[in-house]
Amino acid sequence: MENVKQFIQDTLTSELSPVLLEVTDESYMHNVPEGAQSHFKVTVVSEHFTGSRLIARHRQVNGLLSEALEGPVHALALHTFTPQEWEKRGGQATASPACLGGSRLDNR
Secondary structure, eight states: OOOHHHHHHOOOOOHHSSEEEEEOOOOGSSSSOOOOOEEEEEEEEEEGGOOHHHHHHHHHOOOOOOHHHTTTOOEEEEEOOHHHHHHTTSSOOOOOOOOOTTOOOTTT
């Protein structure tokens, strides 16, 4: 998979018809080789989520992106909303936390 971000965007656009879709490659924030395309933050606002619980939404997105999750993607931060939920939040997703250095356990 050459362009993971494009794969995520294309797949979610075609399957969920989102009102809003933001896909951010956050790999640069982590201890990975340059160009790894391994850590993504996805914010998707879609009517398809109406009536679905959060876990069902995440399962749906994970299923749609299974090809990427089996390959290059190591971490996928999902923020899934209905348009009404998004409006209540004022159009803001949660910021990603700073990387703690991969497998280092310095903070014990």
